[in-house]
Amino acid sequence: MTDITERVTVEGDGLTISLIVWRRFHRAMPGLVERIYAMNPGLAAHGATLPLGTSFLLPVPAPDPAPDPAQVLAPIRLW
Template identity: 65%
Template sequence: MTTMTETVTVEGDSLTVSLIVWRRFHRQMPRLVEEIYYINPGLAEYGQTLPVGVTFEMPIPIPRAQQVLDPITLW
């Protein structure tokens, strides 16, 4: 299965991978930061804050279809 990615360029000081993910999606994205480090070997060598101009690939999560549940009746 092919995962879609987008190229991200760090454009500000004191940015972390988790902050970039938060600004992109405006919510928590479980396991996405770990996935970013996995598909970008060497990114962790920059340390916690990334220098301006660094580029990396960020996977784009595919939204899952929402499951519709049947209502529960108590009587």
């Protein structure tokens, strides 16, 4: 599966890439900030906080597949 990309435009003061990622996905996304900088050359030149109107591509990873019920093991009870 390939990732989908979204065009994001900064519309608030004091926003960072990591904060935008957190607000978009509501969870930690290891390696995504680095992928964003790799996909958007020159984005790091803006500094830690992005100026208003900055636009960049945000990769949206495919959702994790649900676990197969046949592979989920029953808990072991010791008592």
